[in-house]
Amino acid sequence: GENVEQHPSTLSVQEGDSAVIKCTYSDSASNYFPWYKQELGKRPQLIIDIRSNVGEKKDQRIAVTLNKTAKHFSLHITETQPEDSAVYFCAASTDSNYQLIWGAGTKLIIKP
Amino acid sequence: DTAVSQTPKYLVTQMGNDKSIKCEQNLGHDTMYWYKQDSKKFLKIMFSYNNKELIINETVPNRFSPKSPDKAHLNLHINSLELGDSAVYFCASSQEHRAFNSPLHFGNGTRLTVT
Numbered sequence: 001g002e003n004v005e006q007h008p009s010t011l012s013v014q015e016g017d018s019a020v021i022k023c024t025y026s027d028s029a030s031n032y033f034p035w036y037k038q039e040l041g042k043r044p045q046l047i048i049d050i051r052s053n054v055g056e057k058k059d060q061r062i063a064v065t066l067n068k069t070a071k072h073f074s075l076h077i078t079e080t081q082p083e084d085s086a087v088y089f090c091a092a093s094t095d096s097n098y099q100l101i102w103g104a105g106t107k108l109i110i111k112p
Numbered sequence: 113d114t115a116v117s118q119t120p121k122y123l124v125t126q127m128g129n130d131k132s133i134k135c136e137q138n139l140g141h142d143t144m145y146w147y148k149q150d151s152k153k154f155l156k157i158m159f160s161y162n163n164k165e166l167i168i169n170e171t172v173p174n175r176f177s178p179k180s181p182d183k184a185h186l187n188l189h190i191n192s193l194e195l196g197d198s199a200v201y202f203c204a205s206s207q208e209h210r211a212f213n214s215p216l217h218f219g220n221g222t223r224l225t226v227t
Binding site for chain 2: 031032034036038042043044045046049051087089091093094095097099100102104105107
């Protein structure tokens with residue numbers, strides 16, 4: 001079955017710098033890749049997603065890139081701010097799959 | 113006006129007890145889920161219901177029993193609680209059961225502590 005690996009498990013960056021979190025997946029039929037953000041003590045919330053017919057998607061300071069050949073996708077956050085501190089989860093699913101397969105999460109720490 | 117609401121927010125109980133967590137969504141979604149998040153923050157799906165029918169039943173102890181009286185409600189009953197059940201339990205909903213088409217909307221979580 002599908003397996004999603006996420007790296008790094010913890011990422012510490014200086015405020016204003018960029019952060020990149022990478023996920024790899026095993027099922028080449030996967031075609032939907034969302035990213036969820038979970039602030040401390042809060043619920044996970046969708047921040048951006050990408051489908052396999054697109055190589056990149058941007059929303060203000062966040063972007064997601066997808067490399068179908070290599071079977072990996074990445075979250076890019078530019079000009080990081082303190083409110084970006086959170087745990088970020090990637091996930092993958094296929095058309096026929098009823099569920100998301102989740103990565104283990106990345107704790108992003110923004111240093112002032 | 114919370115879209116996915118679950119109660120209680122905190123639940124502290126002793127080993128061996130039976131407890132329930134309730135979840136309701138007012139988004140008109142067809143599909144509801146229960147997730148368990150352990151201390152390492154890993155999100156693990158437990159159950160999923162689509163229009164009151166069970167569609168995902170992951171490998172969880174049969175002490176956990178979901179119940180969906182209608183598509184807006186999904187409750188979780190846990191029998192004979194164990195220390196290892198301590199976690200945050202999230203309810204979620206989505207427009208339909210295929211992840212491709214519908215993002216998850218999570219509730220605020222129930223922190224269960226078993227002593």
